[in-house]
Amino acid sequence: MKRPQDISAESSWRRLCDEVRQTVECVGRRAEEIQIILVSKTVDEGLIRAAQQAGAVDFGENRVQELLSKKKNLSPDLRWHLIGHLQTNKVKQVLGQTVLIHSLDRVELAEVIDSQAKKLKIPKTDCLIQVNVSGEASKFGFRPEEVEPFLASLPADSAVEIRGLMVIGPHTEDEREIRKVFSRARQLQDQLKKKFPIRNLKTLSMGMSGDWRIAVEEGSTMIRVGSAVFGERNQE
Numbered sequence: 001m002k003r004p005q006d007i008s009a010e011s012s013w014r015r016l017c018d019e020v021r022q023t024v025e026c027v028g029r030r031a032e033e034i035q036i037i038l039v040s041k042t043v044d045e046g047l048i049r050a051a052q053q054a055g056a057v058d059f060g061e062n063r064v065q066e067l068l069s070k071k072k073n074l075s076p077d078l079r080w081h082l083i084g085h086l087q088t089n090k091v092k093q094v095l096g097q098t099v100l101i102h103s104l105d106r107v108e109l110a111e112v113i114d115s116q117a118k119k120l121k122i123p124k125t126d127c128l129i130q131v132n133v134s135g136e137a138s139k140f141g142f143r144p145e146e147v148e149p150f151l152a153s154l155p156a157d158s159a160v161e162i163r164g165l166m167v168i169g170p171h172t173e174d175e176r177e178i179r180k181v182f183s184r185a186r187q188l189q190d191q192l193k194k195k196f197p198i199r200n201l202k203t204l205s206m207g208m209s210g211d212w213r214i215a216v217e218e219g220s221t222m223i224r225v226g227s228a229v230f231g232e233r234n235q236e
Helices: 004-026 045-053 064-073 088-094 107-119 144-153 175-195 212-217
Strands: 035-039 058-061 079-082 100-104 125-130 160-167 203-206 222-225
Touching: 004 035, 004 045, 004 212, 045 064, 058 064, 064 079, 064 088, 088 107, 100 107, 100 160, 107 125, 107 144, 107 160, 125 144, 144 175, 160 175, 175 203, 175 212, 212 222
Parallel strands: 035 058, 035 222, 058 079, 079 100, 100 125, 125 160, 160 203, 203 222
Antiparallel strands: none
């Protein structure tokens, strides 16, 4: 028998998919252009199963240990994303366990991923460069002007495979400021595509439960949504 919270997660997921589809169509884009990552940090495994039954496949975790535990216990069909800050001493544990690391936020981390991946004989690890477009001190990430030099410096044989950018919107309710940050991120992505045509920089991961609509309107291809489906959770 399904729990009430499971039914709620299923219906919330379907509603979110409908809302994303409507938003995308309003700006002349196709629903297939947007990938939804369900942020499942601190969410119990029963709710994740319920969301999966409703059609969700991609789940994002902030902590390596929680990701590994859930991956072990849940369906092998799920795709796991690491979306939180990654410490270098956790790299070895997470390599080979995710489809995408969203939080490549510093040169040192790229170097450790490359080194550890080669030791483990993992040819490539897909990553997004986390960019602190808003310049907020509370956020991790490369400064916008640092991204191009970083990409240019990546060795041809690096195990780090850059797939695009990840941006967190500014901590404000001012829609104009949020839109400005997302617009700048899209412009940066466009510039990098022209500068590095050999790289597959198709992913622009930006937009969460409170601002995903603005992100989609500004060109996001991947949104990270949790509370809109699972409800508010205690932040640790």
